[in-house]
Amino acid sequence: MSRSNVGCQTIGCRVASCKYHSDGHICTLDRIEVEPMPGGNTGTPADESLCGSYRKC
Numbered sequence: 321m322s323r324s325n326v327g328c329q330t331i332g333c334r335v336a337s338c339k340y341h342s343d344g345h346i347c348t349l350d351r352i353e354v355e356p357m358p359g360g361n362t363g364t365p366a367d368e369s370l371c372g373s374y375r376k377c
């Protein structure tokens with residue numbers, strides 16, 4: 321993805337338990353922070369790329 325898309329992205333997300341989730345599988349935030357699981361370092365995608373902006377509904 322090119323830098324020209326910064327600030328113009330749409331974040332698709334299926335995490336319905338998050339307060340920022342909206343119908344149509346959309347995240348309503350302009351920006352999220354993707355973080356690895358603390359102490360993970362497993363190389364498994366689910367451990368290495370968690371949404372750090374998640375907040376419970």
Ligand code: SF4
Nearest residue numbers: 333338340341347371
């Ligand atoms: S903050 Fe993260 S988990 Fe929540 S809707 Fe947005 S992308 Fe999904």
